[in-house]
Amino acid sequence: MINTHIKKKYLISPNINDVTLTQKIKGKDQDNNFVKTTVIQEKSLTVFLNNQEIVTLMCIDDHPKYLAIGYLLNQNMLKVKDKIKSINFDKDIGVIVIRTNRKTDFEKILKKKVTTSGCAQGTIFGNIYEEIKKIRIPSKTKIKHKWIYDLSKKINHTPSLYLEAGAVHGCVISEKNNPLIYMEDVGRHNAVDKIAGYMFLNNIDPKNKIFYTTGRLTSEMIIKTVKMGMPILISRSGFTSWGVELAKKTNLTLIGRAKGKKYITLSGHHRVQKS
């Protein structure tokens, strides 16, 4: 059951009415009958920062601006204090150029890359690990037991490309038990980056937010959540040992395997309130 009331409360959520994001494809089923099925449109987006080509991302072409900005932020190439001079997107060739007041040069950083275990984008530049380890997230924001169920339910009932075509991951930012920002992508890292870009450009405070993802809680998901300044991360999937270790080090509340009325908290129990 899709709930359109829920959708209205979002600041931004998947646009299932945009026909360019999916495609009908003819296939054959197990009985050799022709069937039409809906698939996600995967596009390439090449990101330039000032005069330098940074990366080509395979993604859903719904929010190139948020994706590019969020990618650069999460890779430490754009700083929170940077002033963005211009953003130019050429849809036909799939190129976006971000220009800043500060001069940038990432010739060196582009060479030191760590290819991570999760879904795309899968690349974290070496120095980010060192930076993250020093962060301690403040403890103030709490999450109520009941909100964990509420959020899963509301998110599952929100119209999404996942429900339309599958093969995408979703990430949602909530305040208390209210989902506010819902992004999807073929790579869950793109979904995270789009959220980072949206929050940066719209000046949204991360400190009282809850981050929900459909993907697994591998180390680089923890890194991005901590880097974005959010205190609580929830997933319906599992976790890896490094993810848990990093969450403990940074005082992040990590809640995994959230399905139905069940979940496991692996780190930061003190933020979870029974009622």
Add this chain to the structure above:
Amino acid sequence: MINTHIKKKYLISPNINDVTLTQKIKGKDQDNNFVKTTVIQEKSLTVFLNNQEIVTLMCIDDHPKYLAIGYLLNQNMLKVKDKIKSINFDKDIGVIVIRTNRKTDFEKILKKKVTTSGCAQGTIFGNIYEEIKKIRIPSKTKIKHKWIYDLSKKINHTPSLYLEAGAVHGCVISEKNNPLIYMEDVGRHNAVDKIAGYMFLNNIDPKNKIFYTTGRLTSEMIIKTVKMGMPILISRSGFTSWGVELAKKTNLTLIGRAKGKKYITLSGHHRVQKS
């Protein structure tokens, strides 16, 4: 129900008895009770080719040799005809050094990277796209309707780290309805690369093999399957438009959403035989 008879027929399959691959972690459940849960151990592996540092992969530390060799093959940095002079793995620091007779230099290629939409490793170097487009996979190998069910069932009943701890993807190479090589990893690309490395080092012919993956059929999964020379790719997950397009171009049989007795063939129907 785990079937140990099935496991015996594999050339190689997940080693669930290796206690270093998982870890018991204490968490709290929804009722605030302490629970112990099994998580996957995520390790870093830095790959050197001759004198050059190529990449650091976040992975499961079960087959570093296959992973490194497969990664280099799938990135076009190692050629099928290359002679490998030595492989040195240092477990303590997570470094593997592959040495070849041919001199290599990837300073340029390392700069032109495309970060893809799927799970790790998520990076395909630009020139691979061009190479793949020209390949036409021969049509000879067939797959019987019934094998698709057989394979799913056998694979699901094989002892695996997925069943132990979750949070991993699996890839399996089969001949007819017999699974032979089963690799898992936190990133499904690592699982594919381990398979490529195993097949290369053990001289296994890809032409009559069927590739099964638990992950989604995004473009880079198609690219790797075609690059490895396998004619049939099956997944229980969905697909993206580019994945389907590439499969059609290269004459790859692409079967998705294979669950229970259902599946959809999106490309290369001619290889699927009703009985």
